[in-house]
Amino acid sequence: MKSRGILGKIYIFLVMLFLYSPIAVLVVLSFNNSRSRVVWGGFTTKWYRVLIESKSIMEALGTTFILAILSALFASILGLFGAIGIYSMRRRNYRIMLFCTNIPLLNADIVTGIALLLWFVRFLPLGFSSVLLAHITFNIPYVILCILPKLKEMDVHQYEAALDLGAGEAYAFVHILIPHILPGVLSGFLMAVTMSMDDFVITYFTRGAGVNTLSTLIYGELRKGIKPEMYALSTILFFVVLILLILVNLPYERMFSKRTIKKKVNIEK
């Protein structure tokens, strides 16, 4: 038993090592006061300063955030209605629609990127708007998948009860349905922000000249040789996405613990 415990720990340690040591090295290098990748030249934050002073990087950062927020916002609204529509379908159509929703998730990014590019070059000039449209497109499925479980959890009769008590459909939607699925909408929104910030391939294909997000900028810079400020940038990106992921997962856990407490109270009665 004991040896198995030790082996298990070693196994976990190795997994963690392979998964996270490259990122750890990246983070360490971003504070390295030397251009070398193997020599530790002392602690510095100068790469972060260089980063902030670089106009192209700051521009890309702005684009990335605006793109993430806007695309997540539109995707949340569209996904909300999509999820409600899919949820209210009868069994067969429900499955078909859910399948259609899942295709873009599983589809290779490069295929989605090229496919969108083909459409965009025909109908609108490549630029910020085409990237935004592309991001909205691949974000919608994430939002739908975050909201659907919340809808399933909810007792549909609550909505009907609201109508029964004299509420119009819009009133019941805002006062009954929305409060129930809001956690799902929020986690869908955060998920979409994460996915938008995370994306490289689709952005790369659908952006026009001059539009750069952080990921396409880093890629462009890397071709000229790796600069230490890129380590700093990657470190920032990593932590932002990490924090977002924690936020996405947090509400679920909180609600779960709340619910178990309530259940306990009921049993005690």
Add this chain to the structure above:
Amino acid sequence: MEKELIRFENISKSFDSTDVLKDLTLSIHENEFVTLLGPSGCGKTTTLRILGGFEMPDSGRVFFDGMDITSLPPNKRQLNTVFQKYALFTHMNVAENIAFGLKIKGQDKSMIREKIAYSLKLVGLEGYEKRSPSSLSGGQQQRIAIARAIVNEPKVLLLDEPLGALDLKLRQDMQYELIRLKEELGITFVYVTHDQEEALTMSDTVVVMNQGRIQQIGSPEDIYNEPQNAFVADFIGESNLLDGIMVRDCLVNIGGLDFPCVDTGFGTDNPVDVVIRPEDVELSSSGEGQTKGRVISIVFKGVHWEMHVESDIGITFLVKTTDHFPVGSTVGISVDPYNIQIMHKPVSEDAQVYGQDESSEGEGYEP
């Protein structure tokens, strides 16, 4: 009979090509406690949902107080529903739940507060305003759901298996509670259940349904004592359902033996269904009676004994009696003529229910 309040006229409804309601016609009167009773899938809940406005019938019309409300949305109807699993708004407290309908109507705050207090008092939960629905027991949630519905002073209260989720003792208490509420409010109750005991206890009128059709409409006594067909006899209580031949008026032959009865109008030498309730089979230890039999099993049920008695005419009777007869003993079997209920045999499944619909109307339920 009071004035007619609700009328279903030739309602048909199907889901995914399954017929749920077939040409249903039904009248409900003011201040009546009507129960729609039937097995699951018989269309009773769909009937209630059509009345509530949550489903549209494929054909037919619904009238409320003389007005066609078939396509009126639920929020425009003067009735309120108590849902099967209560459907309380879990993100609101008890007072907010009850106030929901009043707020939409734009009533002023002090009035709303008074009405909340009054309705909570009616259901016996004074002082529960600030509680969260999820902190309440099933029975309490049930009462809140009722309070939330009746606070809007509907003309009709619809109840969809409201006691289904409660335990036996609570269910029985709530039955009396509902009867009291109805008397206090003086409004019409339309109640859906699959529990025949609930239906018999509370209703003025029971509507027995099966496979989307009404099988029988009548008072609880009628439904129990004078079932119109084999389905009703079998569904309401336990019964001995036997094949018989109507020799002539007031005489039926069961298993080769003639039994006097009180039914007439079934012709001569016609095959019929016969119902004898288990408590109506009389046993005697002396072996005297219309026929003899042997006790093959006996189970103690508390108030009575439940036995199977194999009779000399080849029929095994289910018998409920307060007397004890040991297994293997010979007993005399007799049935009072009043306790033999004769029913037409169905020609086919559809003809069965259709014919019975007509006959139940013919026997004067319609005022």
